[in-house]
Amino acid sequence: MSEIETTALLNFFNMLLEAERAGVAVLSELNMRTEDQRLKPILKKFLRDEGVNCRILISLIHDQNAKPSDKTGTFVDKIHALDNLDEKIQLLIRGQAWVARKIKEFRFNLPAGSAYWFLEAIRVQHDENVDTLKKYLDKTEHH
Numbered sequence: 001m002s003e004i005e006t007t008a009l010l011n012f013f014n015m016l017l018e019a020e021r022a023g024v025a026v027l028s029e030l031n032m033r034t035e036d037q038r039l040k041p042i043l044k045k046f047l048r049d050e051g052v053n054c055r056i057l058i059s060l061i062h063d064q065n066a067k068p069s070d071k072t073g074t075f076v077d078k079i080h081a082l083d084n085l086d087e088k089i090q091l092l093i094r095g096q097a098w099v100a101r102k103i104k105e106f107r108f109n110l111p112a113g114s115a116y117w118f119l120e121a122i123r124v125q126h127d128e129n130v131d132t133l134k135k136y137l138d139k140t141e142h143h
């Protein structure tokens, strides 16, 4: 891999790491604040996955002999700026879709083998999360 390619790869991994870290912060806060028994298991499952994703991304960055970013994405502030749960869930859906889209756009620049498949798993997970949250909102509206 050329130096430019390695830099692009590390920028991509760090961008996702910061986003997943923001996801962990947002999901744990939403989980603590909601009493909705239909939403809680969804948030807990996402939270577990996003935590694992952070570990995966840190490992992939270490594979390149680089130091992982210690920043958290701006998504946390964007969620805080909203005051009702529905709006927060809508933004969460857009955030999940954003991660899936970013991986789709970058996937052919990923190293073959485990890095590609780890990221593909994260991509599928985020697409599934979008569907799960949309279903949750659909059912909520019809109550």
Ligand SMILES: [Fe+2]
Residues within 6 Å of the ligand: 019, 020, 023, 050, 096, 099, 126
């Ligand atoms: Fe995520």
